[in-house]
Amino acid sequence: MIDLSIRKQLGEFGLDVSFSVPEQGLTALFGRSGAGKTSVIAAIAGLLRPDEGHIRVSGRTLFDSASGEDVPVHRRRVGYVFQEGRLFPHLSVRDNLLYGQRRSPVVNRRIDLDEILELLGIAALLGRRPRDLSGGEKQRVAIGRALLAQPEVLLMDEPLASLDAPRKREILPYLERLRDELRVPIVYVSHAIEEVVRLANLVVVLDSGRVAAAGTPEELGERLDLRPLLGEFESGAVIDASMEAYDAVFDLSTLAFDGGRLRVPGNAGVIGAKVRVRVRARDVSLATQKPVDISVQNIFEGSVEQVAEEPGAYAELKLRVGNTRFLSRVTRESVSRLGLRTGSRVFLLVKSVSFDRETLSAAPGIASAGQRGHG
Amino acid sequence: MLTDFELQALWLSLKVALRSVALSLPFALGAAYVLARIRFPGKVLFDGLVHLPLALPPVLVGYLLLLTFGIRGPLGGWLFETFGLRLAFTSLGASIATAVMSFPLMVRSIRLSIESIDSGLESAAATLGASPLDRFFTITLPLMLPGVLSGCVVAFAASLGEFGAVITFVSNIPGETQTLPLAIYSAVQTPDGDAAAARLAALSLVLALSGLMVSEIIARRARMMLGGGPE
Numbered sequence: 001m002i003d004l005s006i007r008k009q010l011g012e013f014g015l016d017v018s019f020s021v022p023e024q025g026l027t028a029l030f031g032r033s034g035a036g037k038t039s040v041i042a043a044i045a046g047l048l049r050p051d052e053g054h055i056r057v058s059g060r061t062l063f064d065s066a067s068g069e070d071v072p073v074h075r076r077r078v079g080y081v082f083q084e085g086r087l088f089p090h091l092s093v094r095d096n097l098l099y100g101q102r103r104s105p106v107v108n109r110r111i112d113l114d115e116i117l118e119l120l121g122i123a124a125l126l127g128r129r130p131r132d133l134s135g136g137e138k139q140r141v142a143i144g145r146a147l148l149a150q151p152e153v154l155l156m157d158e159p160l161a162s163l164d165a166p167r168k169r170e171i172l173p174y175l176e177r178l179r180d181e182l183r184v185p186i187v188y189v190s191h192a193i194e195e196v197v198r199l200a201n202l203v204v205v206l207d208s209g210r211v212a213a214a215g216t217p218e219e220l221g222e223r224l225d226l227r228p229l230l231g232e233f234e235s236g237a238v239i240d241a242s243m244e245a246y247d248a249v250f251d252l253s254t255l256a257f258d259g260g261r262l263r264v265p266g267n268a269g270v271i272g273a274k275v276r277v278r279v280r281a282r283d284v285s286l287a288t289q290k291p292v293d294i295s296v297q298n299i300f301e302g303s304v305e306q307v308a309e310e311p312g313a314y315a316e317l318k319l320r321v322g323n324t325r326f327l328s329r330v331t332r333e334s335v336s337r338l339g340l341r342t343g344s345r346v347f348l349l350v351k352s353v354s355f356d357r358e359t360l361s362a363a364p365g366i367a368s369a370g371q372r373g374h375g
Numbered sequence: 376m377l378t379d380f381e382l383q384a385l386w387l388s389l390k391v392a393l394r395s396v397a398l399s400l401p402f403a404l405g406a407a408y409v410l411a412r413i414r415f416p417g418k419v420l421f422d423g424l425v426h427l428p429l430a431l432p433p434v435l436v437g438y439l440l441l442l443t444f445g446i447r448g449p450l451g452g453w454l455f456e457t458f459g460l461r462l463a464f465t466s467l468g469a470s471i472a473t474a475v476m477s478f479p480l481m482v483r484s485i486r487l488s489i490e491s492i493d494s495g496l497e498s499a500a501a502t503l504g505a506s507p508l509d510r511f512f513t514i515t516l517p518l519m520l521p522g523v524l525s526g527c528v529v530a531f532a533a534s535l536g537e538f539g540a541v542i543t544f545v546s547n548i549p550g551e552t553q554t555l556p557l558a559i560y561s562a563v564q565t566p567d568g569d570a571a572a573a574r575l576a577a578l579s580l581v582l583a584l585s586g587l588m589v590s591e592i593i594a595r596r597a598r599m600m601l602g603g604g605p606e
Contacts, residue, residue, distance in 0.1 A: 045502050073501035074509075080502040086495050090517045090600065099513075100503030149503045 002027075002153055002185060006043050006053035006063075015039050015050075015209040021202055023058070026179040026186040028196040031206035031229070037189040040206070041155040044187065045080050046073035058152050077108070079151030079184070083158045085142040087130035093141055094126045100149025108150045111182070116144040119181065120174050136167035140174060147184065154178075154186045160195060168195075175199055176362050197221070197238050197278050198361040205229055221327070235316065236280035237326045243273040252297075252352065259322020263297040264355040269362070276361050281316060281329035283354035287347045288338050298350040302326065304340055319348060380571075381578060383550055384558040387466065388582075391541075391554055392534035394470040396527050399478050403526065406478075407485035426479045433476060437543025440472055444544075468545040469552045473534035480533055481526040488522020489515070521597035528590035532583060555579050 005018035015036045021027040029037040042048035044055055044062070052065040057078070062071045079100075087096050097113065117123040120140045130138060139159050146154060159175075160168045172195070179186060179199060190196050196203055197217045205213040205220065207229055213220055217238045220226055239262070241255035246267050253268040254261055255275055268275050291299065302321035309315045315335045319326045326348055340346065377385070406425050410418070428436055444451040444462040454460040462468035492515060500510045538556040545552040547561060555575060562572035 047498055047502075072506075073498070074504050074506050076502075077504070078502060080499070082495065082499060084495075086493070086499040088496060088500070088514060099500070099505075103504035103509070145503065 001056075001058065002044070002187065003056040004040070004044065004054070006040070006050035006055065008039065008043065008048065008050045010039065013209055017206065017209070017211055018053075019204050019211055019214060021185065021187065021204075024183060024185055025201035026175075026188050026199050027202045027204060028200035029187060029189045029204050029206060030193070030196050030200075031191065031212075033191055035191075035206040036209040037191075037206055038157050039209075041080070041157060041187055041189055044076075044153070045078045045155055046071065046076050047080075060152070074103075077104075077150065077152045079146030079149055079154040081139070081143050081146050081154070081156040081159045083161050085130075085135075085138040085162075087133075087138055087142060087145070089130050091130075092126070093122070093128050093130070093133070096130065096141060097122075097126075097145050097148055100145055104148075104150040111147050111150060111184075113148065116148055119177055120144050134167070135163050136170045139163065139167075139171060143174070143178070147178075147182070151184060154182075154184050156186060156188045158189055158191070160190075160192070172198065172361070180362075194278070197236075198276065218325075235327055235329065236278050236283075237324075239277045239279060239324055239326075241275050241277055243269045243271055243275055245271070257322075257324050259302070259320075259324040260300045262350070263352050264360060265352055266360075268360055274362065277355065278360075279326060279350060280354065281327035283350055284319075284326055284328035285349040286317070286319075286328055286330055286334070286338065286340065287349060288340075288345070290347050291349065294349070295351075296349045297352040298348075300326075300348045300350075302346060302348055304342055304344040304346055307335060307341060309335070319346065321348060377578070380549070380558070381575060384553060384555050384575065385578060385582070387550070387552075388535050388554040391466055391469045391473060392531050394467070395473040395477065395534040396481075396531050398470060399474040399481055399530060400523075400527065403478060403481040403485055403530075404523070407482045407489055410482070411486045411489035425482050428476050429479045433537065433539025434543050436475055437472055437540035440468075440475065440540065440544040444468065444471070462545075464545050464548060464552065466545075466551055469541050469554065470534075472540040472544045473537040474530075476537050476540050477530035477533040481530040484526030484529055485519065485522050488519040488526075491522075492518045521594055524593050524597055525590055528586060528593065532586045532590075535582060535586070536579075555582070 001020060001023050003020045008015040017040055029040055031037050039048055043050050055063040061069050062076050063069060122140050122144060125137055160171060200217055203217055203220050204211055212229055213226055221238045239257050241257040241262060244256045245254040252263050252265060254263055300321040302319045304317055305320050306318040307315060309332055313331050314329055315332045317328045319328055410422060441463060442448050446455055446463055451462055462471060496514055497510050500514045536556055542557055547553050547557045559572050559575045562568035562575060
């Protein structure tokens with residue numbers, strides 16, 4: 001359990017953040033740049049000293065302004081993966097990896113080098129120097145180095161931000177494995193909703209130094225009031241489904257969710273696997289009558305729960321299919337023409353080609369535990 | 376090939392310069408670290424004091440040393456009475472004079488190398504469990520090594536060539552304080568000493584050039600070792 005409540009004045013910017021996150025799994029700190037995300041994890045690591053408040057990790061107090069406790073950075077046992085890696089240029093990959101492990105008490109060593117090499121796929125890099133690594137390799141080594149220091153919590157500060165799209169795709173599966181296979185809670189800072197939705201068990205949304213919302217990606221994805229924070233083009237519903245069948249002839253997978261079946265391109269996993277699907281609001285079209293002779297694979301009957309009209313041409317609708325919620329983004333003109341309002345019966349049309357590797361991922365293995373957050 | 380007189384001047388120059396570098400290095404490391412990393416009131420004054428030998432006439436530096444460390448000077452008298460140590464008119468005094476003169480050059484080089492270290496690397500080391508002292512020896516010091524080495528070479532070269540401060544503080548005594556530039560000066564002052572002066576000048580030239588080449592090779596090696604490009 002990470003239990004945190006801190007206040008810090010940084011010039012004009014005031015940080016006032018409190019939250020608790022569970023012992024396991026990945027918690028995303030999400031927000032625009034300048035929202036205070038990095039300051040929060042810097043405070044957990046001891047790189048930034050709060051004016052007041054407390055920080056506790058696994059019952060151990062790292063900082064408490066009331067009692068005057070302030071554990072120095074090097075005794076906090078907090079792993080930190082920086083945005084730009086920060087590998088030591090004068091040391092080999094092996095010595096970089098072992099830098100923290102050599103300084104950790106033997107009794108604390110739960111994660112060993114072989115495990116890390118396998119988990120992150122970096123065994124072949126051991127003899128190299130950081131300058132000979134690609135951006136993605138550097139970040140994997142940096143993650144391994146942080147984990148080998150046997151931390152009680154792993155803090156990651158936008159570890160993918162400096163990488164291009166192919167390198168991001170290279171690292172994301174490794175991050176999913178860390179989340180599911182290690183017993184180290186992860187606090188993951190990001191301003192990219194795709195990463196957060198794909199990886200997080202729990203999301204804490206920060207806005208101007210305060211907690212704007214906290215919850216699972218599913219819960220937050222449905223909240224139309226968070227739209228301005230989560231980003232206009234990125235809104236969408238998160239659906240946890242299970243793999244039902246794979247059609248090798250047409251290369252399509254069928255996923256079952258509470259309310260229907262979804263066909264997506266490619267082989268999404270072994271039968272029965274939990275798959276997290278993100279359906280972007282702009283990929284969901286609406287019809288009042290069931291369309292026939294149409295190429296769209298996924299047609300669901302559902303109902304309108306809420307219509308949120310925005311300034312400009314668009315409106316966003318919250319829809320329900322069975323027990324699953326979807327979001328749709330259409331023009332206000334369409335809403336008016338079709339006469340859509342709360343309670344309307346509609347058909348949702350979702351093209352299978354809307355799904356790509358960014359929107360499909362392994363669902364987090366651990367159910368999110370209790371949380372609280374306030375501004 | 377070389378006369379005894381020339382050899383004597385050469386070895387003395389090397390000895391004085393080497394000792395000078397050894398004397399100033401610890402202080403230069405400290406001063407460079409303070410200037411690069413620590414903020415304090417009066418830093419501008421400290422910076423000025425460190426660089427003062429660059430701006431003063433060397434003869435004045437030598438004279439100030441003579442006033443301070445001469446046998447009747449406040450520090451010189453105490454050193455002589457307490458340890459029997461005499462600096463004025465000795466080769467050790469010559470090393471001190473060259474050390475003072477080359478000190479700013481060494482500090483500049485080391486300070487630049489410290490400033491070029493990403494302090495984020497030290498934060499990273501801290502999160503990995505390294506204490507401040509541990510961080511200094513395993514991260515900061517190795518990364519500033521190229522600057523330290525080039526600072527030493529520059530200071531060594533400057534010490535070989537120092538004239539004004541040396542002749543004023545420790546005079547021009549063959550075998551004791553007569554380094555190469557002082558020997559050249561003496562030769563030039565002697566009637567028919569032109570040939571001797573030319574030979575000594577050639578020797579100085581070879582020495583200076585080899586020093587610069589060695590420093591370049593060391594710097595290149597260090598850059599390779601530290602993971603920079605071969606350049």
